[in-house]
Amino acid sequence: MSELFTALIIDDEPDICELLEMTLNRMGVQCTTANNVLSAKTLLERKAFNICLTDMRLPDGNGIDIVRFIQKHTPQLPVAVITAHGNMDTAVESLKAGAFDFLSKPIDLANLRTLVKNALASNQLTDDTAPKTQSRLLGESPAIKQLERSIVKLARSQAPVYITGESGSGKELVARSMHERGPRANSPFLAVNCGAIPRELMESEFFGHKKGSFTGAHQDKQGLFRAAEGGTLFLDEVADLPLDMQVKLLRAIQEKAVRAIGGSAEEPFNVRILSATHRNLEAEVAEGNFRQDLFYRLNVIQLNVPPLRDRKDDVALLTHHLLQKLAADMQLDTPKISPAALNELERYSFPGNVRELENILERAFTLCDTDTIESHDLQLKHDAILTENLPTSSIPVISHYERALEFPNIDDYLADIEKDIILGSLEKVRWNKTMAAKELGVTFRSLRYRMQKLGLEED
Structure with a gap:
């Protein structure tokens, strides 16, 4: 490092101070040391540092006191807390208070050097060297502006973030934005849908395997934790992990090391963990479907992504952006959208959120006969149109009799309804057919049959 950096080390054990x-x-x-909370606060008030390392147990307080003091006076300063081995409760508490990261005793020097490099990179993000990536989130609504501010703040930390929100609301987009605005921006971002990995391959996908460790293991496999080295691993739909895999994932996160299947030793990794699900993870814990200790470890900081119906002011902006994107993909001119159609979109509840808006516009763009999308091109589900601001006389009512007359026969109309229901369920669970069958209350075989009959799946 050519640039001179400074660190404040706070510990009352001379041997630890010397090692650090x-x-x-x-x-x-360049290091400055302090052996208690009082002297550390005095130094922090008088001098600027690039990083702070503090022991948890100090003669006149603890490391959480230091973290909170720094958060109040110099929140841009990354501070790492040194905890007793295995004391994850204390480590999580420090992260919740605003610590950049933590180290466990006995101190592993490789982990220490990695932490310091990440912290110094994070500290420099306050300068002109910060990533100048354009925001992936479109919108001017208060909800989106607040989300943007949270992303910028959390991007500099190494704390695990649990992202909540409905299906299609943009949780992966939020995770990518957090990665791109942080010190890991130039390293890999890997997103994995935990519900889409076959159970028998899950351990190999996450941790890797050695050649010959099981039938079909013809060569070494790295695994997601090692492939994301230096970057971010985003665990989407984490609630879908089976309990046995939850135990292994918890150990990996706590030890910051993984053992490949057939491997003889654990290998350390340097990865930030972000996770998300559209399900209520607290309810899953209460029902015994998700381990409380893993939830506690992943849910250090919780970030909620608002549904599209709570940011209706952004619908017009998103609509025009998505139409431009669709037109570019199809190499066609961008279509217009009539005021009436846009108004109907703004009154729609969007059960599938932004992903549903994109699907609606793609269908309308494909099917419209002119260069302007009209209300009928949208084919919205009228029972999902927001009607709180409309007079009773203008609330749309579905007449199944009148709708059925639009079809050659009643069977075609019922098939159209069934197709709409199945597509809605599949979009909600990202086309995971097993989950869709469970949600619809039918067997997997029945769902496959219905999809083939309706032309949704090849025979």
């Missing part, structure tokens, strides 16, 4: 100081000096970091 020697390691950081070799990295080109």
